Amino acid sequence: MRTREHVLIVGGGVAGLALAAALDPRRIHVTLVEERPERAGAGTVLAMWRGGRDALDDLGVGERVRATSRPVERVVLRDASGRALHDIAPSLWFTPRADLVAALEAALPSSVTRLTRLVTDSRALATQLGADIVVGADGVRSAVRQHAWAGSAPVTTDWIALRGHLPGPPERVATEWWGPGGLFGTTPGPQGAAWFCALRGGRGATVDPAEALALARGHFADWDPRARAVLATVGEQADAQRILLAPRLRTSASDRLVLIGDAAHAMSPNLGRGANEAMEDAVALAEMIHRHGTKGAPRAFSRRRHLRGQVLRTAASIGLRAATTRHAAPARDALLRTVATLS
Numbered sequence: 001m002r003t004r005e006h007v008l009i010v011g012g013g014v015a016g017l018a019l020a021a022a023l024d025p026r027r028i029h030v031t032l033v034e035e036r037p038e039r040a041g042a043g044t045v046l047a048m049w050r051g052g053r054d055a056l057d058d059l060g061v062g063e064r065v066r067a068t069s070r071p072v073e074r075v076v077l078r079d080a081s082g083r084a085l086h087d088i089a090p091s092l093w094f095t096p097r098a099d100l101v102a103a104l105e106a107a108l109p110s111s112v113t114r115l116t117r118l119v120t121d122s123r124a125l126a127t128q129l130g131a132d133i134v135v136g137a138d139g140v141r142s143a144v145r146q147h148a149w150a151g152s153a154p155v156t157t158d159w160i161a162l163r164g165h166l167p168g169p170p171e172r173v174a175t176e177w178w179g180p181g182g183l184f185g186t187t188p189g190p191q192g193a194a195w196f197c198a199l200r201g202g203r204g205a206t207v208d209p210a211e212a213l214a215l216a217r218g219h220f221a222d223w224d225p226r227a228r229a230v231l232a233t234v235g236e237q238a239d240a241q242r243i244l245l246a247p248r249l250r251t252s253a254s255d256r257l258v259l260i261g262d263a264a265h266a267m268s269p270n271l272g273r274g275a276n277e278a279m280e281d282a283v284a285l286a287e288m289i290h291r292h293g294t295k296g297a298p299r300a301f302s303r304r305r306h307l308r309g310q311v312l313r314t315a316a317s318i319g320l321r322a323a324t325t326r327h328a329a330p331a332r333d334a335l336l337r338t339v340a341t342l343s
Ligand SMILES: Cc1cc2nc3c(=O)[nH]c(=O)nc-3n(C[C@H](O)[C@H](O)[C@H](O)COP(=O)(O)OP(=O)(O)OC[C@H]3O[C@@H](n4cnc5c(N)ncnc54)[C@H](O)[C@@H]3O)c2cc1C
Pocket: 010, 011, 012, 013, 014, 015, 016, 033, 034, 035, 036, 039, 040, 045, 046, 047, 048, 117, 118, 119, 120, 137, 138, 139, 140, 141, 142, 143, 144, 161, 162, 163, 196, 241, 260, 261, 262, 263, 269, 271, 272, 273, 274, 275, 276, 277, 278
């Protein structure tokens, strides 16, 4: 007689790894399928808010992640000319993405079955494996979502994001410049600091890093010299990507299937919350599976987490527009007040 339920997790990024780590191996057997395990740690740093840190504590890796994270003393928001708009002291860390992923990997119970493959039909795979539930943790392009909900392709924006490391002395302040058509930022990072920016750039699915960097250098050419100086020092090293959003969904749950993380609510990255929400989702879903079993968990989870994800996704897009529109001072000020209360 089978004593444990079986959860199939598609996607081994932050959300999938966190869920696999959160499920009790005495009660739940987990199969975790990831197409490209070597990519999970790629990136620079992630802003880590209180909700994400609490999730890390729940997973038993809070101390480990804290050891290589950098807390910020202040976040300074400036306009394009460099004038300070706001200076706040939030409770915020910047965590190297590779360290976060390594900590989540280390937290996986040895009983987790790991498969390396691209999943195209998750329900068929679940039947083949004898899994009771499918969890789509497969990011913004989620095949699980698109298979279960017709017309749920990701939304392509005309924004691109660039980011990279900035070697140097340890940075303790995060700075963001907001101006017409773009935003630019520097944060603490594992090599001292890290930088990022977002600006408008076509709609093509693939973004060439060299072209994106040239576009950014042109766009920010008359901004605060401190921002320009960063772009001058980074050489040709940048990670560039199109900003895609999850489509609006009415629910994250269907029969024996549930979406978490970016698959459910991928948002534009300017709020720095996507990975935090992914881990909070994972901890909440594990709790629902332990409490309700795999049959009741999807809808219980969706009732608890779905609206929040959709609201944040919308808020991030509104925030990006307000931060980067010339005549949006009232909206920008409202946004600044909201940012000041985030934790
Ligand atoms: C420029 C930028 C900056 C960001 N900064 C921050 C920040 O400061 N703080 C923050 O909290 N968040 C930030 N984010 C958001 C954060 O990176 C994401 O929200 C987070 O990675 C989502 O995790 P996930 O596991 O849901 O999805 P993903 O990280 O996308 O993982 C999905 C995984 O599923 C795998 N996969 C996909 N399809 C399949 C398939 N069919 N079969 C098998 N495997 C599959 C993929 O290979 C991938 O490993 C940022 C994002 C960007 C783009």
